[in-house]
Amino acid sequence: MERSFARRELLGTAAAVGATALLGPLAGSARAADGSAEGPWPTRFLLPNGFQPEGITIGRSPYAYLGSLGTGDVYRASLATGRGRIVSKGPGAGHSVAGLKIDRYERRLFLSGGFSREIRVADARSGDIVRNFPVGAANSMVNDVILTPGAAWFTDSFQPQLYRLPLDRRGEPDRAVETVPLGGEWEQGTDFTANGIERTPDGRALLVVNTVVEGGSLMRVDPRTATARRVDLGDLRIPFGDGLLLLGRHLYIVQQQRNQVDVVLLNDVGTRGTAIGRITDPERFRIPTTAAAFGGRIYLPNARFDVGPTPETEYDVVAVGQV
Template identity: 70%
Template structure:
């Protein structure tokens, strides 16, 4: 089985097994159906066969999407929904999974998936600025990325470690990748384990989805030591947890195969959180994977994992929902 299909199959099974793990419902009235509104489109198309996974939005109203098919990057106007491919990618098996844009909007940081690469791309010209290759082990999948003031951090879904790319005061990346082993409460599953990554509200630690631990958990990782501690989310489990989006103290956890976003209010240190809302949209959610924000809207690409016999022949789209 191709590795990309193995990833999708595992996540589908994890979602099914984990459905019963949510032992207590969210508070009454906390379920919110997404409703379109405003003048900007709340749904727009991506190129046929694009196979999106990651999304990034900076301080301008443009979204960037990465392609699992060939690593291309598509830039779309949020005002019109129109866009174009700005980075052609490096070909089959050179995916772009998660991606982030820096504050200056001068660099896109791309997680290279199964190619075991980390790439840096100019969002204006599409030029490849840096490419770090040969990361991890043969089974490594570089999955998601978050930017902090001093580094870009990447998850590895099949190895118990993070990758750190140092950034100087101007945001310029260094020339080497540091591997940070994960310890403490971290449990590495037999298959796909780490997924989305974010910062804690106080900025002192990292938050990482662990799909294998206790039916799906959120982990707080000390960036200096790699020691992980389980975040207390009460009865909430995140077996299909994918992208994370932190807005103040509210963490949006995209649960892809479950077609929902769980919203958690964290304490400042990110050690515990309370589930406050669940966003669902049965008519428009088709396995959304990651989330980015512009104004009062959250934008998500529909990855459609496991829904199509030939992903290369499918019309993909992006949807937006209101912030809680």
Template identity: 65%
Template structure:
């Protein structure tokens, strides 16, 4: 897979001289989010033709990106913006959509999209350790969140979650459990569930539902799949994709809007309020987000262009919102 090193220099130079994010507080005036205090790049290229969607950052300053094009996983040093493929994909029929890295920095949990696959890879060697096939018919394994005892995966085409149990050392079990969604959950005719996060108290899950009332958040009881709508006032999330929870602050990536809506949740994750919206001229349909230091990193999926082997892709960083 080729990379444009000339493009890397252009992007990093551009990041150094401009392209600041705008953070619009609720009812306030947009302000420029400063990035000058850090020397690390705020924009860096991904491989040409990569088609990124998910991002994961663990306890070290490296970001992992999954490829829709062929299922590769690409690791980037946040300090330099340079990277390489660390896990070879299985081809275009086996994409990687969402992904997460465990807290021990040993395992990558990969969402296989319409392949119906959940994969677990070794972080150090890139070797696929386990592959599970879930769902039936029209299934899309979209996003994943890790809890102390399980990895939870969303299915965008079916009203259900997939629970992969983890033992005390974080190793995955042999079987995946399907957990039907009920309660306030309503399934659209096609794409419905997207991003997933834990609640601030860690007792439940939060999901994006792209169908209910034009885009909503759902609080889900992991014991039985019962969903209750999160009360967020008049805020709509029609293009809600990846979720990132930092304390009680929830970042909701609104991909086609080229924006990130920022909410402050209560401790249980049952209600919240909008506190800011992040926009940035460098956004090109960002899909997911991960944090390091005081920054948020997002891949630009560029869903508005026809993907080709030489289509350029990149990732950008913006400052976190101070809650």
């Protein structure tokens, strides 16, 4: 993942962080999905030293799963206590987990393999890798993933294409991965371009971060034709856009090197959005990359791309309140 780290460090030195926090860190108890108090769950918990997190996913149960860029390990942490353990052993150096999602049955983890150009599927209970699909070309990077009722979709940060892994009615992969070239208004840069991926509020299209178009934009992609159109976000630009999280019509856009999360209210079809807030936390944000939600909170892993990773480097996950 050295190329990814190097680019992000360069981007970080160029970013001017001057945003005022419109929304502060969560101060009180977590809230359950039904609005009841969950008690004083931690708003920060540590990961193993040297873990190198980037992706995070949370299902219906109060557990966060995080992937390691260094080894491809998957770590599961209890949101109630902050304690956790490695639940899936990765293939080792060069076989990272950049993004990951747990399915609605909490049975499978879909893993983006970064520069290893692998899409892996792990059993969420045993941790075993049950499927491994090689994809892409020599300069491909499988970065992020989103699940839809019929497929798992993955971004490629260095090629103008997505990957579609078809799923059967039980959520099992049932065919080979399809490479889907992007068209329309998609522009591919000479370097890192596509990043986070989500669905539109109506579920009919995909949303993909493009770091090149108009200085950093959100693109709406028709899954039937792969035609991309820029989402109108007004004056908001997302050159450091990373993970996307959709809650209702609220889209949380993690701008990692800027240490901020921009919050956008989308229309149902995902063609237009209005910036309604920004979450910053100078004391606790250390280049957060992705986001997942549970019980009124947003959880973000700090990737710390501004420091060289070592076996002793400290990594953590922090929680903030939802808008």
